[in-house]
Amino acid sequence: MQDKKFKMIDESFTCYNCGKEVAPLGYTARDHCPNCLHSLHLDINPGDRASDCKGHLIPIGIEKNKKRGYKILYKCDKCGINTKNIMATDDNMDKIISLSVVE
Numbered sequence: 001m002q003d004k005k006f007k008m009i010d011e012s013f014t015c016y017n018c019g020k021e022v023a024p025l026g027y028t029a030r031d032h033c034p035n036c037l038h039s040l041h042l043d044i045n046p047g048d049r050a051s052d053c054k055g056h057l058i059p060i061g062i063e064k065n066k067k068r069g070y071k072i073l074y075k076c077d078k079c080g081i082n083t084k085n086i087m088a089t090d091d092n093m094d095k096i097i098s099l100s101v102v103e
Contacts, residue, residue, distance in 0.1 A: 007047030034090045041076045053079045062099045
């Protein structure tokens, strides 16, 4: 059985998608680029870095969460898994809004 515990990893990185240098978030783990909202499929459980996939997590939508604000919905371009990340306070609001538009 896998440990479901959240492992805090708040580190800087260079975004694979837009090339932005991303600083640590400071109040929780930084898990996506605040500029383009893209992420990497690194974890099975938050912060464990145990995924062998390493695919690109493409933002595909948002959802409202009663307790924790909004979550960004992702689909991995390699394995197809769907996952979610909590929106950060410094996320690009134009990108967030564009994800909420139904085409």
